[in-house]
Amino acid sequence: MNKIWLIIQREFLNRVQKKSFLITTILVPLIFPAIIGGLAYVAIKDAESAKADVVHVLDESKKFTFEDGKRFQFVPIDQTLEQAKKIYNETNDFALLYIPDLDINKPEGVLLYTKENPSIDKVGDLESLIETRIHDLKLQEYKIDEATIKSLRPQVSLKQFNLTETGEEKSSSAGILYGLGFGLGILIYMFVLIYGIQIMQGVIDEKTSKVVEVIVSSVKPFQLMLGKILGIASVGLLQFSIWIILISVLSSGTLAYFGLKMPQKQVMEQMTQQMDKNPEMKEAMDQQNSKVGELLGNLSEIPFGKIAFVFVFYFLGGYLLYGALFAAVGSAVDSQQEAQQFQFPVTLPLLIGYIGLFMFILRDPHGSASFWLSVIPFTSPVAMVGRIAFGVPVWELALSMLLLVGGFLLTTWIAGRIYRVGILMTGTKVSYKVLAKWFMMKG
Amino acid sequence: MNALIAKNITKRYTNHTALDSVSITIPEKTIYGLLGPNGAGKTTLIRIINQIINSDSGEISVFGQPLHSKHVEIIGYLPEERGLYKKMKVGDQLLYLAQLKGLSKKEALARIKVWLDKFEIRDWWHKKVEDLSKGMAQKVQFISTVLHEPKLIILDEPFSGFDPVNAQLITEQILELKEKGSTIIFSTHRMETVESLCDHIALINKSKKILEGPKKQVKDQFRSNTFIVEHRGNHFSLPADRYELIKQETIEDNLFSSTLKARDGIKGNQVIRDIIDITEVHSFQEKIPSMADIFISLVKGEGDEALKKHLLEL
Numbered sequence: 001m002n003k004i005w006l007i008i009q010r011e012f013l014n015r016v017q018k019k020s021f022l023i024t025t026i027l028v029p030l031i032f033p034a035i036i037g038g039l040a041y042v043a044i045k046d047a048e049s050a051k052a053d054v055v056h057v058l059d060e061s062k063k064f065t066f067e068d069g070k071r072f073q074f075v076p077i078d079q080t081l082e083q084a085k086k087i088y089n090e091t092n093d094f095a096l097l098y099i100p101d102l103d104i105n106k107p108e109g110v111l112l113y114t115k116e117n118p119s120i121d122k123v124g125d126l127e128s129l130i131e132t133r134i135h136d137l138k139l140q141e142y143k144i145d146e147a148t149i150k151s152l153r154p155q156v157s158l159k160q161f162n163l164t165e166t167g168e169e170k171s172s173s174a175g176i177l178y179g180l181g182f183g184l185g186i187l188i189y190m191f192v193l194i195y196g197i198q199i200m201q202g203v204i205d206e207k208t209s210k211v212v213e214v215i216v217s218s219v220k221p222f223q224l225m226l227g228k229i230l231g232i233a234s235v236g237l238l239q240f241s242i243w244i245i246l247i248s249v250l251s252s253g254t255l256a257y258f259g260l261k262m263p264q265k266q267v268m269e270q271m272t273q274q275m276d277k278n279p280e281m282k283e284a285m286d287q288q289n290s291k292v293g294e295l296l297g298n299l300s301e302i303p304f305g306k307i308a309f310v311f312v313f314y315f316l317g318g319y320l321l322y323g324a325l326f327a328a329v330g331s332a333v334d335s336q337q338e339a340q341q342f343q344f345p346v347t348l349p350l351l352i353g354y355i356g357l358f359m360f361i362l363r364d365p366h367g368s369a370s371f372w373l374s375v376i377p378f379t380s381p382v383a384m385v386g387r388i389a390f391g392v393p394v395w396e397l398a399l400s401m402l403l404l405v406g407g408f409l410l411t412t413w414i415a416g417r418i419y420r421v422g423i424l425m426t427g428t429k430v431s432y433k434v435l436a437k438w439f440m441m442k443g
Numbered sequence: 444m445n446a447l448i449a450k451n452i453t454k455r456y457t458n459h460t461a462l463d464s465v466s467i468t469i470p471e472k473t474i475y476g477l478l479g480p481n482g483a484g485k486t487t488l489i490r491i492i493n494q495i496i497n498s499d500s501g502e503i504s505v506f507g508q509p510l511h512s513k514h515v516e517i518i519g520y521l522p523e524e525r526g527l528y529k530k531m532k533v534g535d536q537l538l539y540l541a542q543l544k545g546l547s548k549k550e551a552l553a554r555i556k557v558w559l560d561k562f563e564i565r566d567w568w569h570k571k572v573e574d575l576s577k578g579m580a581q582k583v584q585f586i587s588t589v590l591h592e593p594k595l596i597i598l599d600e601p602f603s604g605f606d607p608v609n610a611q612l613i614t615e616q617i618l619e620l621k622e623k624g625s626t627i628i629f630s631t632h633r634m635e636t637v638e639s640l641c642d643h644i645a646l647i648n649k650s651k652k653i654l655e656g657p658k659k660q661v662k663d664q665f666r667s668n669t670f671i672v673e674h675r676g677n678h679f680s681l682p683a684d685r686y687e688l689i690k691q692e693t694i695e696d697n698l699f700s701s702t703l704k705a706r707d708g709i710k711g712n713q714v715i716r717d718i719i720d721i722t723e724v725h726s727f728q729e730k731i732p733s734m735a736d737i738f739i740s741l742v743k744g745e746g747d748e749a750l751k752k753h754l755l756e757l
Contacts, residue, residue, distance in 0.1 A: 006542050014531065210526025214587070217493040217520040218543040220512070424495065437457060442499065 003219045004227045011202070011231025016238065025239050029246035037257075053094035053122065058084045060101045064133050071125060088113065097126065104137050177389040178362055184311055185357040185386030187240075192318050192350060192381065195236040196326040200339060202228055203330030203423070212423045221420035225331075226412070229323040233316065310388045313401060318381025321408035322350060328415035331422030332430045332438075342430075353379030357386040365390035375400045377407025414439065444507060446471045446595055446626035447492065452501035454487055461487040462498070463650040469628060469643065471506075474621055476641035476658075477630040478734075480742055483647045485630045486523065489597055492628075493520050505595065516545040519593035523600045523630070525584050527572045533583055534568035537590060544591040551590065558586045562612070577604055585613060589620060596620060599630045614640065634735035644734070648742050658734075665732040669704045670714050673725040681717065685709060702730065 015021055052073040057066065058081060066074040072094075077084045081098055088096040096113040110130065112123065139149050203225075206212040215224055329342040356379060360369040365387050373383035374392070380400050384392070421438035428434065447469040454462040462484045469475045479485050490496045492503060494515060503510040505517070527536055534555065541551035559565045562582055572580055581604050589596060601617070602610045617640065621627055629641060637644060637658075644661060646654040654661060669689065677691065677699050686709075689702040705714055711729055718724060732740075 003543055006539065010539055014528075205529075209529055210522070210524040211528055212526070213495065213522040213524060214520065214526060214540065214584075215543065216495050217518070217522075218515050218540070424490075442497070 004223050004230070007219070007224060007227025008231040008234065011228050012234050015198075015232070015235045021235070021239070025242050026246075029243050029250060054091070055094055055126070056084060056088050056091075056096040057099070058096065059099045061099055062101075063104065063137060064099055064130070066129060066133070071122070072129075085113065094118070094122075095126075099130075104134050104141075107134055177365075180307070180389040181357070181362055181365070181386035184307070184388075185354070185361070185382045188311075188315055188318055188385050189350065189354045189357075189382050191236060191240065191315060192322045193347065195232050195319060196322045196346075197343075198232050198235075199229055199323050200326040200330035200343070201336070202232065203327050203419075204333065204336060204339065207331065207423050207426070208334060216423070221423060222416045225324070225327050225416060225419050229320065229327060233319055233323070236319070307385075307388055310397070311385050314381040314385050314404065317377075317401075317404040317408055318350075321377060321381070321404065321411050322346065324408065324412040324415035328418040328422070328435075331419040332425075332435060334426055338430075349378035350382065353382035357382055361386040371396065375403060377404045380404055417441075444471050445469060446473075446506060447628075448504050449488070449492070450502045452488065452491060452498045452503070454484075454491065454496070454498050460650050462491075464501070465647065465650075465652045466501075467645050467652060467655060469626060471626050472621060472624055473642040474617070474627045474629060474640050476637040476644040477628055477647065478632065478634075478637060478644055478738060479647035480632060484650045485647055486599065488647070489520070489599060489628070489630055492597065493518060516591065517594045519544075519588040519591065519596045521584060521588040521596075521598045521601055523603070525581060525604065527580060527584060527587075529573040530571060532568065533570050533572065533575070536572060537583065537587055540587040541590045544593075546591050554590050554592075555586070558590065562586070578606060578609055581605060582609065585616070589616070592623075593625065595626050595628070597628045597630070600633075601629065601631075602633065602636060632738075634733065634738055637734045646738065646741060653741055654737075661737065662731055662734075665737050666729070667704065667732075668707060668709065669702060669730040670711065671726075671728050671730050672701050672703065672718060672722075673727075674699055674701065674718070675723040675725065679722060681721070685717070686714075698725065 052068065052071055054073050054075060055066075056075050056077045057064070058077045058079065066072070068074055075093070077087065077096075079087065084096060084098070094114065095118065098111040098113070100109040100111075102109055107130070112118075112126065136149055139152075206215070212224070219227075325346045326343075329339055329346055332342065333339045353373060356369065356373040360367060360373060361383055364370060370383070370387055373379045374387050375396065377400075380403065384397070384400050388397075417439045418435055421441055422430075425438075445468055447467070449465065449467050451464045451466055452462050453460070453464050465484070465488060467477075467488075477485050477488070487496070491498045492510070494510065494512060505514050508514075531539070537555045537558075538548065538551050541554070542548060546554070556565075559567065564579075564582065567575070567579070567583070572583065575583065585601070588598070596617075598617070601613060605613060617627060629636070631637065641658055643657050644655070645652055656664075673694065675697055677697075679688065679691070679701060681688070681703065685706050687704045689704055691699055691701045694700050703714075711727075715724075715727055718727075
C-alpha cells in the first residue's frame with residue numbers, strides 16, 4: 001500500500017511540475033471567459049447598432065397599415081412605383097415594399113426591393129406581417145371585431161410541473177435540465193478520454209524506456225498500474241477543480257463587467273417610467289418578472305447537492321473503468337501508433353454513451369434506451385450524469401452505481417492480467433488472440 | 444549458508460519451454476556467473492528470482508527462507524535492458540527507486556549523496572536522465588541497483604555499454620560489495636568477465652542447466668592432460684603409446700610450439716622428464732581450458748563425449 005502511494009505521488013508530482021500542466025491549467029479557463037467576453041462584446045455592439053430596418057411601403061390597395069416594431073420601421077410612400085424606387089435609392093434604407101391593389105382572397109404581386117440580399121429571416125418576418133394583416137382583414141370581412149380578433153391570439157407559456165409519487169408538485173424547466181445534462185455529460189466524456197489517453201501514454205513510455213522492469217522488480221505490476229491510474233486521476237481532479245474555480249470566477253467576472261454595459265438595463269429603466277402611464281405594459285412587465293422568478297425558482301428546485309455527488313461518483317467510476325482498459329492497451333503495444341488499433345474499440349462504448357446522450361437521454365430521459373444507457377457500466381458515466389437532473393428513480397441509480405463499481409473492478413482485473421504480461425513483451429505482434437492468451441496465462 | 448537455492452524450476456510458454464527443471468545453488472558471499480547463449484533462459488530465471496514472473500513449478504529459497512514478496516527489498520536488480528524515467532531528474536529518480544525498495548526518504552538521501560560522491564558526479568542531481576550520455580545513465584542505474592545495500596545483487600550483462608574506464612570502476616565496486624558481504628549473480632555471455640570475477644559458475648543452454656560448480660573445479664574437470672611445449676628443433680619422437688602429438692606450429696626460425704596429449708595417468712613432471720632428453724625446451728605449460736573454450740565446446744556440442752558424460756554424472 002505504501003508503495004502504491006509512492007507511485008501515486010510520483011505520477012502526480014511528475015505531471016503537475018511540468019510546464020505544460022501549468023500552461024494548460026491556466027490557459028484553458030482563460031479561453032471560456034474570452035469566448036463569453038467576445039460574444040458579449042459582439043452582442044453589445046450589435047445591440048447598440050441595432051436599429052429597426054426602415055421599410056418604405058407603397059400600398060396601392062390602401063388596406064395595409066403596419067405598426068413599427070423592434071425589427072421594422074415602416075415609412076408610407078404615396079407616389080408611383082417609379083418615383084418610389086427613385087426615393088428609396090437615394091436613402092440607405094433597408095427595403096421598398098410594393099403592394100399592388102390586390103384582392104385579399106388572391107394576394108399576388110407583392111414586391112420587395114432591396115439593395116442587398118436580405119436574410120431569409122427578415123423576408124419571412126415581412127411575409128408573416130402581411131399574412132397576419134390579410135388574416136385580420138378577412139376576419140373583419142366576416143364582421144368579427146378587433147377585440148375578438150385579439151382574443152383569438154392568446155399568449156401561452158407552459159408552466160411545467162413534475163408530479164411526484166406522493167402527489168407533490170415540483171416545477172421543472174426542461175431547458176435548464178437539458179443544459180445541465182448536456183454540460184455534465186460532455187465533461188465526463190472529455191475527462192475520461194483525455195486522462196485515459198494520458199494513462200496509456202504513461203504506460204507506453206515506461207515500457208519503451210524499459211524502466212518498467214526495474215520497477216516491477218520492486219512492486220507488483222498490478223500495484224504499478226493502479227498507482228499510475230490513481231496518480232493521473234488526482235492530476236485530473238486537481239486540474240478540473242482549478243478549471244471550474246477559474247472558469248466560474250473569470251466568467252462571472254466578465255459577465256458582470258459586460259452586464260453593467262448591457263443596454264437592456266437602460267431599456268428596463270425606460271420601461272419602468274412608461275409603465276405608470278401604460279397599464280397594459282405594466283401587465284406585460286409583471287408577466288416577464290414572474291417568468292424570471294419562475295426560472296430562479298426552478299433553479300433552486302434542482303437538487304444540486306445530489307447532482308454534484310452523482311457527478312463525482314461517475315466521474316471517478318468512469319475514469320477508473322476506462323483507465324484500466326487504457327493501461328492494458330498501453331502495456332500491449334510498443335508505440336503510440338500501434339496503440340490506435342486498440343484504442344478505438346476501447347473508446348467506442350464511451351462514444352456510444354456520448355451519442356446516446358444526444359439521441360436519447362436529452363430527448364427522452366425516461367425512455368428505455370435512456371434507461372439501458374444509464375445502467376450499463378460502459379455508457380453509464382456519460383449517460384447517467386446527463387440524465388440525473390431529469391430525476392432518476394433511486395433503484396435505477398443504485399443499480400447503475402453498483403454495476404459501475406462492478407464494472408471497474410472487472411475491467412481492472414482483466415486489464416491487470418493483460419498488463420502484467422504485456423509490459424515485459426516487446427517486439428510482439430499483438431492481436432486480440434495474443435491478448436486473450438496473455439489474459440489466460442498463469443501468474 | 445547459501446544465498447539462493449533454486450530447485451527444479453520449470454517455466455513453459457505456449458510455444459516453448461524457457462526453463463526445464465533447472466536447479467542452482469548460490470553460496471553466500473560469492474560472485475556467481477550465470478552463463479549461457481542468448482535465449483538459453485537466463486533472463487527468465489532472473490525474472491523468476493526477482494518475482495517479476497512466477498515459475499510453473501519448482502521452489503526457490505533465499506537465505507534459507509522460501510522466496511517471499513518481502514525479499515524484493517534485499518535484492519538489487521540491474522536488467523540487461525537498462526531503463527530510467529527520461530524526464531526525471533537523477534536525484535529524484537534515485538530517491539524514488541530507493542523508496543520503492545523500502546528505504547526511508549532520509550536514509551535514501553544520505554546514501555545517494557555517498558554514491559554520487561563516490562562516482563564524482565555530485566552535480567548530476569538536477570540533471571534529467573535524457574540529458575545524460577548512455578554511459579552516464581548506466582552509472583546512475585548501477586547506483587539505483589545497489590543503493591538499498593541488497594544482500595543479493597543480480598546483474599544482467601553489467602558491462603555492456605560501459606567504456607573500459609567505467610567498466611573498471613564498476614568492477615571495483617562489485618568486488619567491494621562482495622567484500623562487504625553481498626552475493627552477486629552475474630548473467631553474461633562474456634567469458635573474460637567470468638574468468639576474472641566469478642567464483643562459481645552455472646551454464647544454461649537450451650532451457651537446461653548443463654554445468655555448475657566452483658570455477659576452479661569446473662576448469663579442472665575440463666583438463667584433458669594436454670601440454671604445450673616450446674622447443675628448438677622439431678626432432679620430436681615421443682613414444683606413441685604414451686603421447687599423441689595434436690599439433691605443431693613454427694613460432695620463428697627453428698623454434699616450435701607443440702601441443703601434446705598425454706595418456707591418462709601421466710603427470711606433468713613425467714612429461715617434462717620425457718621430453719627434456721629429446722629436445723631443447725624453452726617453455727612448458729599445461730593447457731587449461733579457458734571458460735570461453737568450455738562454453739563454446741559445451742554449447743556447440745563439440746565437447747569430448749566422455750567429458751560430457753562425466754559432467755552429467757556430477
